[in-house]
Amino acid sequence: MEKKINSDIIIVGGGLAGMLTAFFLLQHDSSIKLTLIDNGFYSAAWRIAAGIINPVAGKRIVKTANIEQLLSSLHHSNSLLNQYTGKNYFYPMPIVRIFRDDSEQLSWNKKIQREDYLGWLSPYTSTSFPIYTPHGAGIIHCGGRLDIIGFVNDITAWLSMHCTILHDTFFPDTSLFSSNQLIIMCYGWEMMYNPLWSWLPFAPFKGEVLTIEMPRDFSQSPILNNGTYFLPLKNGTARIGATIEHDTLTYTPTEQARQELLTDFTAMTGIIPHVLAHHAGIRPGIEDRYPVIGKHPVHSNTMIVNGLGGRGALYAPYCAHAITDLLLHNAPIPHEYSVERYYHRFLP
Numbered sequence: 528m529e530k531k532i533n534s535d536i537i538i539v540g541g542g543l544a545g546m547l548t549a550f551f552l553l554q555h556d557s558s559i560k561l562t563l564i565d566n567g568f569y570s571a572a573w574r575i576a577a578g579i580i581n582p583v584a585g586k587r588i589v590k591t592a593n594i595e596q597l598l599s600s601l602h603h604s605n606s607l608l609n610q611y612t613g614k615n616y617f618y619p620m621p622i623v624r625i626f627r628d629d630s631e632q633l634s635w636n637k638k639i640q641r642e643d644y645l646g647w648l649s650p651y652t653s654t655s656f657p658i659y660t661p662h663g664a665g666i667i668h669c670g671g672r673l674d675i676i677g678f679v680n681d682i683t684a685w686l687s688m689h690c691t692i693l694h695d696t697f698f699p700d701t702s703l704f705s706s707n708q709l710i711i712m713c714y715g716w717e718m719m720y721n722p723l724w725s726w727l728p729f730a731p732f733k734g735e736v737l738t739i740e741m742p743r744d745f746s747q748s749p750i751l752n753n754g755t756y757f758l759p760l761k762n763g764t765a766r767i768g769a770t771i772e773h774d775t776l777t778y779t780p781t782e783q784a785r786q787e788l789l790t791d792f793t794a795m796t797g798i799i800p801h802v803l804a805h806h807a808g809i810r811p812g813i814e815d816r817y818p819v820i821g822k823h824p825v826h827s828n829t830m831i832v833n834g835l836g837g838r839g840a841l842y843a844p845y846c847a848h849a850i851t852d853l854l855l856h857n858a859p860i861p862h863e864y865s866v867e868r869y870y871h872r873f874l875p
């Protein structure tokens with residue numbers, strides 16, 4: 528990327544974070560001159576992700592903090608885009624949580640009795656096909672799947688009529704921008720190599736997913752989760768994923784991950800599936816697993832939306848709303864999402 532850009536706002540990264548931020552900004556003020564730069568990387572996290580949204584996750588069966596606002600932002604984004612395209616992107620689906628051991632069942636039994644989990648959890652009854660639940664199972668509500676590819680592609684189509692989209696690679700060279708330009712950096716895990724932001728505790732992690740052919744129609748099946756997810760799709764295929772690997776940040780699919788996913792899937796369903804595709808991607812994580820949103824401590828016209836981790840479908844709409852509100856109305860970012868919680872790490 529060599530030429531100077533003549534825009535009020537530049538957004539770097541056209542994944543969930545960047546596209547939604549551009550979309551909301553232009554929804555609020557269509558007169559903003561905005562340029563979005565994206566390098567079209569084939570294995571970017573948003574292209575690999577299954578788009579599963581699980582409001583009550585983890586070994587200890589914990590409801591995601593702030594879940595009502597996160598889901599409300601997601602539904603709002605879905606209906607906003609629907610006004611232009613007539614399409615739906617969020618598919619509510621129950622999630623059958625299959626416990627891996629007795630301690631998970633114990634955690635579930637405690638949570639299901641609590642008032643604040645009412646409406647989120649219910650006992651498992653049965654599915655239309657056999658699943659194996661040696662340590663028990665339960666049903667999680669209000670989750671589902673976001674069609675991330677359709678969502679991002681349709682936002683891109685809308686944006687291409689309202690701003691400039693540059694297909695190019697950004698290199699951290701601030702001399703390209705004039706001082707009155709605002710730059711919002713949303714380009715995923717590789718931002719850890721950007722000297723402006725490298726003081727943040729980035730903790731990216733690799734994930735691998737399989738696309739499989741199902742031996743019979745599972746399109747009405749809920750999502751299954753025993754640590755590994757099974758997500759049925761409409762065309763007779765399904766996704767299984769995703770592994771978690773912190774040490775090797777490559778885009779190479781591995782035989783070990785493939786076996787791990789197939790073993791977990793077969794343990795849930797008894798099916799040995801035919802694998803159609805195997806992909807790897809890297810999630811943009813932050814040490815405390817919360818997103819980071821806001822201004823650079825010194826270069827206040829440089830901003831960040833990052834750290835969406837393994838939950839970009841759930842976090843991105845809320846984060847994009849938050850940065851838009853900060854920019855247009857000076858509304859503070861909630862502390863647990865604000866980059867300011869890490870300002871103490873910055874050494875000028």
Ligand SMILES: Cc1cc2nc3c(=O)[nH]c(=O)nc-3n(C[C@H](O)[C@H](O)[C@H](O)COP(=O)(O)OP(=O)(O)OC[C@H]3O[C@@H](n4cnc5c(N)ncnc54)[C@H](O)[C@@H]3O)c2cc1C
Nearest residue numbers: 540542543544566568573578579697715734808838839840
């Ligand atoms: C295997 C796997 C499974 C997942 N499953 C789920 C799931 O089921 N549910 C869920 O909610 N989340 C899931 N995720 C996580 C989700 O994909 C991420 O949280 C989300 O995509 C992060 O969005 P982002 O826009 O911050 O970053 P990214 O998706 O990484 O997007 C960054 C964008 O910036 C572009 N870019 C990168 N570098 C540059 C550069 N130098 N110049 C210009 N452009 C650049 C890339 O091409 C890309 O388009 C999964 C991720 C993986 C890897």
